[in-house]
Amino acid sequence: MYIYNIHITGSPTHRGNVRGKKIYFISGGPLKAGSNRVLFGLSEEFPLVSIVGLGKKNSESDPEEEVDENKEAIRKAVAAGCKSLKEFNLDEVVVDPCSDGCSAAEGASLSLFSYQELKQEKKSIPKLRCFEESDNSWLKGLTLGEGQNIARRLMEMPSNLLTPSNFAQEAVNYLEGLGVEVRVRTKEWAEKRNMNAFLTVAKGSEEPPIFLELIYKGTNSDDKPFAIVGKGITFDSGGISLKPSNNMDKMRADMGGAACTVGSIFTAASLKIPINIKGFIPLCENMPSGTAVKPGDVIVASNGKSIQVDNTDAEGRLILADALHYASQHKPRVMLDMATLTGAMAVALGAGATGVFSNSSTQFNLLHKAGYETGDRVWRMPLWKFYENQVKASSQMADMNNQSTKKPAGGAPFAAGFLKQFVTCDQWLHLDIAGVMENSDENKRERNT
Numbered sequence: 001m002y003i004y005n006i007h008i009t010g011s012p013t014h015r016g017n018v019r020g021k022k023i024y025f026i027s028g029g030p031l032k033a034g035s036n037r038v039l040f041g042l043s044e045e046f047p048l049v050s051i052v053g054l055g056k057k058n059s060e061s062d063p064e065e066e067v068d069e070n071k072e073a074i075r076k077a078v079a080a081g082c083k084s085l086k087e088f089n090l091d092e093v094v095v096d097p098c099s100d101g102c103s104a105a106e107g108a109s110l111s112l113f114s115y116q117e118l119k120q121e122k123k124s125i126p127k128l129r130c131f132e133e134s135d136n137s138w139l140k141g142l143t144l145g146e147g148q149n150i151a152r153r154l155m156e157m158p159s160n161l162l163t164p165s166n167f168a169q170e171a172v173n174y175l176e177g178l179g180v181e182v183r184v185r186t187k188e189w190a191e192k193r194n195m196n197a198f199l200t201v202a203k204g205s206e207e208p209p210i211f212l213e214l215i216y217k218g219t220n221s222d223d224k225p226f227a228i229v230g231k232g233i234t235f236d237s238g239g240i241s242l243k244p245s246n247n248m249d250k251m252r253a254d255m256g257g258a259a260c261t262v263g264s265i266f267t268a269a270s271l272k273i274p275i276n277i278k279g280f281i282p283l284c285e286n287m288p289s290g291t292a293v294k295p296g297d298v299i300v301a302s303n304g305k306s307i308q309v310d311n312t313d314a315e316g317r318l319i320l321a322d323a324l325h326y327a328s329q330h331k332p333r334v335m336l337d338m339a340t341l342t343g344a345m346a347v348a349l350g351a352g353a354t355g356v357f358s359n360s361s362t363q364f365n366l367l368h369k370a371g372y373e374t375g376d377r378v379w380r381m382p383l384w385k386f387y388e389n390q391v392k393a394s395s396q397m398a399d400m401n402n403q404s405t406k407k408p409a410g411g412a413p414f415a416a417g418f419l420k421q422f423v424t425c426d427q428w429l430h431l432d433i434a435g436v437m438e439n440s441d442e443n444k445r446e447r448n449t
Helices: 017-027 069-086 101-111 137-156 164-178 187-192 196-202 248-253 256-270 316-328 343-349 361-374 385-393 411-420
Strands: 002-006 036-040 048-053 092-095 127-130 181-185 210-217 226-230 232-236 276-286 297-300 306-309 334-339 354-358 378-380 428-432
Touching (some): 048 069, 069 092, 101 127, 137 256, 164 210, 187 196, 226 316, 232 316, 306 316, 316 334, 316 411, 361 378, 361 428, 411 428
Parallel strands (some): 002 092, 092 127, 226 334, 232 276, 334 428
Antiparallel strands (some): 297 306
16 A cells, blocks of 8 residues: 655655656645545555655755654654554555655654554555655664554553563563663662662552663763663652542553663664664562651762752652662763653643753753754753752751752652752753643544553
């Protein structure tokens, strides 16, 4: 089956004017950007054709949108075309690369993702093939899509199946075949390193905590690594500070940062990117029990700083504290952490962008440029001493508190200020991905289902 693209002007972008105009007029006229129409019986080779609208081709994107609108139009249009053909139970979909095979392949791959491995009746997922076999960027786009779909699958898995131990096995399955070393650290290993903030969160669950180290060597071993730290709460009940039951099932995805870490390293290793990467993932559940951490408890993290825990549902920053300190000891040239950290970020930005806190304008600008290219927009948030002072002033008994006395005001920057107390790298980026954790009607590619 074939996905064919046209601009809303009616000008064909593939296979010549006669064929393009013929399909265009048979289809019934203009298509809006991102929309599609399925046609039947146009040829023996392609009995089903989904034509998609790319919109007006912009030579320059609107700078205020902070995204490459041409690339994004291709991703969304191809995604719409692929989704329209899923219901026909096809073995293969052939995609017009739309002059950008990488974007077309990524949009196609993301649109066909479906978490259905636990269902008896499964819908068939067609294979994807590029119409232009000489388009070398097509395979790169498929790999980018596959890395994101790995993260999506892990986030969708029920927490009774994706325990910390099972997550570790999934990481082994995805990465070791690509030459990535996966080191699975136990509770005893963490105890020797005084990772008390991490272990305190894990105390309430019968599932043993796991700390993962992922090592990808893409260049000279003497080169400093790029460190990625991912929050790995495989289920978050809130602990003693119990969450409301409504939508608590979504907290199986509170390990989104960990999932994105695995997906990112999978992509880097698959594309053989010439850098060294080290991933650090603290994995545990946050559950209420007779052994769980209680509001008002004080713990001492691995860097020696004491923390008053007034909210057990602010557990992500606790496990990240020890992970960031441990990652810092590896002297990375850049350190980036990803976490579904605060509901405040979802309130601030919704699904439109990831909030980023950084002590380096150079690194933020590079990340912003990447977001412009990929369509995953980022927005810089304040990492001011104003919020660090709140972290310290909010505790009566310890060096800092895990919850602000000003709550709910400034929740996301307070959490970032808390994390900064455990970072020694001067090239650090903290990505609060809570707002983009789940699928949104605003995102037609459905990249976070």
